[in-house]
Amino acid sequence: MTGNDVDAARNEPVLSRALADAIEHLTADRLGLAEDIVRRHLNDHPDDVAALCILGDLAARAGVLSEAVDLFQRAVDLAPRYSEARFNLARVLARIAQIPRAISELTALLSADPSNLPATKLRLALLAQTGQHDRAVRERADLLRRRPHDPYLWIAQANELKTVGRREEAIAGFRHALALNPHAGEAWWGLANLKVGALAADDDVDAMLFAIEHAGEHWRRTIPTHFALARAFEDAGAYEPAFKHYSLGNALQRRTRDYDSATTTQEVDATIAQFTPSFAADVSNLGCLSRAPIFIVGMPRAGSTLVEQILASHSQVEGTSELPIIPALVNRKLGAERSRHDQTFSSVLARLDGTDLRSLGDEYIAGAAIYRHTDRPYFIDKLPTNWMDLALICTMLPNARIIDARRDALPCCFANWKQYFPLGHGFSNDLRDIAFYYRDYVRAMAHFQHVVPTRITRVDHTLLLENPEREIRALLEWLELPFEPACLTPHLTNRPVRTASSEQVRRPISTAGADLWRHFEPWLGEMKTALGDLA
Template sequence: MAGLPADAVQRLHGAARAIRDGAFDIAQRLLGEVLDVAPEHPEALRLSGILNNQRERYADAQAFLLRALAQRPDDPYIFMDLGSAQQGLGERDTAHASWQRACELAPHEPMPWFNLGRSLQLEGSTEAAVGVLQRASELSPDLLPARILLADALAHLGRFDEADVEYRAALQLHPACGDAWRGLANIKMRPLSERDREELALQFRRANIAETDRIAMGYALGKVYEDHGRYPEAFSALNEANFRMRRLSPWDADGFHTYTDAVIAASETLPAPLDATLGREAILIVGLPRSGSTLFEQILAAHPQVEGASELNDLGEVIRDESIRCNEPFPRWVAAATAQDWQRLGQDYLQRTVRWRANRPYFTDKMPENWLYAGVMRAMLPGAHIIDTRRDALETAWSCFKQQFYRLPHFACSLTDIAAYLRDCERAMTHWRNADPQHIRTQSYEALLADPENEIRALLDFCGLLFDARCLDYHQATRSVRTPSASQVRQPLRHDTARSAHYGPLLDPLRAALQS
């Protein structure tokens, strides 16, 4: 605050409180008043950067923070907030460099380590994330988000004993931590004990807990009840958790049906690609969540020529950025897109994903919802191979209902919405596969169970890969798996994963919705 008059100091304190409380307009006014008096004061500029980060105005945030950095070039807090702005702009490498510099300047401060570790974990650099998040947890043992992210990273690497320790350490800090209970419940090879169930049920009934924690604990409680064979209680817990999730942001099934129709129609007339081989490095795995997609990715990633990248946001970001450029939402701009436009978009995607081809020539992109873009892939990435994973519809739908999805609104919070979404997905993918069978394959989970070797041979052949016996032993692969199936795909094929029959007539409404 050095060099500021007393009233400006008070305004900065007020702005900081307003940012903390989410009163962004008040913060904007107070910071503007300070900058009118001292336009280059570094603390006013830093707080302006924080405010714009909170408002997701990342370019403005970066501009303020660079001005602040010019005044205080060795300030670790400016570097920390600058990294957040750069990440918001999609500049991964510069964001990491900023956070790394903050760690160097303030090695005993936990937040730069936490921010760097969180980013590494989100982009799939899980091994590196573990070390960084361990450092954050050592510096601040009561930093709950660091504990949770560290536990998640360890689980993704298959280090389940260590993950269990970290989740339970988080529960020592906050016994009603929904994310910790969620993580423990997702280690499917190690069901929670009766004692755990009793403690979870006790915490779930507390009145003074956050709604987000109650929701996450509801899903975990449903999983525990199912593991203990208490199916009516499992259904009740899951039904309540989904009701609470849907209340936050309802899904519009009718609107999505109309949107799917528009996407199908837009893909009917596309220009011939300028380079029919563009994207041959990419294997896109799409379809419904909980349909076996992680398993099929694990099989492919066991091949020595394939890197398993897990769930990538890059394709959606390319489509989003083009929608912004065209000032029209997808798929309205599709009709006007030229072959050159599609090639540019395909090259953009390949550049964004180049890090996944550093060691192996092919990579998997397992983002189930990318099925919406499968129809335009023959123009954008005509050389890519698309795998549409399918599992018994009832099992898939029920598995979706049992899983907490954090992006809202989401179709999985209602059994009837799940059925409608499943039908939209399957009709679109069937339409596009019939139009381009060379590049789209429907892969059945049940067919894999019935004849593993022949199905794996056919899958590899479809992707242009020679058979490799290591794909049969996919569960021995040591890569990071960043999905709720992280523990399941580290086991040999199981034939006892079906659960819906245990619920009997409780699922009759879902059965009816799937048949309508």
């Protein structure tokens, strides 16, 4: 079969028996067998569109995204009308932060197939991700007029309305989704994540309990419902049932994730061993010399959104939220080599020369452009997990400033455990895993603070809440920015906020709520033990 063997009516490739067997293995998670069959088949039929797409799927699952892009692109070149190949190409491009190219592929797909719902949803998500929130709201509203009975479209729209600060409309959207499907856990969590007041205590608790009890085999959809129910109990002061449902939600979500705390520890060990003072001195001026990026790193739920909101209130700083560019660069440029040779990231980084580092830095700056919508000289990247890749950041962007947003261990770790994260943060579902992750983060930051002390400053969340003006003035001075009074009233800065802290940063800076975690302290012994001297 070749790329021309495409069913004209369906715009889909026709499968051979061998490829049908490969798909059967793929469905059963026998990935090695599936790959062997497909690669043998492609040796004889290099232009087989179906085989290219199956191998692309396998590469994407393995995290070798650059190879997946090449395979899906080859399939699209051979069969331009095959919508699934183009959609998968766009989806992998989005994963490696090539957003303009992904949107271009989706636009081409939708021009030929306007009713393609997955492509429409992905395009809207990418518009929102790149800060085009008003456009995403408008276009999704048009889609909802055509598909008014889709609860998950209503949930997506409500989340977008929450991002832009339209709280009451967001609540109405989540309620509408629940009227269509009372089992829609993401809608329950959407209401709960709007903090106090969005859930009606008794009626909503009963409805959530009913949804959980009647989920049957669909236990996955109860995960966000457990978190939402726990939040409702917490708001009502019923801390024991709240802890119970946080525990149940985390236990269920842990079953869906493959996280190993030992791997994180090993990666930190490798980074510390590689990024020595002599290594840092050797590469100190080899990367892109732009001073535009300001990175805010640390744990999730540690106050980084507040720090970003403060800085985004300054006339010279643009807040762009959590950019996916650094992880994408690691995967696209270094992931394939690491996968082939089972190498650590640090060992790959050690072989990069000045040209490589400048290219990576330039690519980061170019990639950030689509997320920027002002001409302010500085911009923020507040992806918390970037602390894992500080060795790359420090070498490819030697003039970038790095802010460590630090919150005390117990409140920070507990806040992570009780937060529902639909994607990522696999460490957050286990009290011990969170503690080990926090310890590795503190250990890594201490090392970088020692090796490149002038590049990093720490903002202590507790001190910031207790004395905002003192801490904000010190931060601006470290960034060499003039003081501006607007930074003291960040809640008045009108900008989209996508993170879980969107509601808090729209209120004046206050210590209110800082000690709510203490209501759960009797059940946190396991976390305290794992934290050790950091507890």
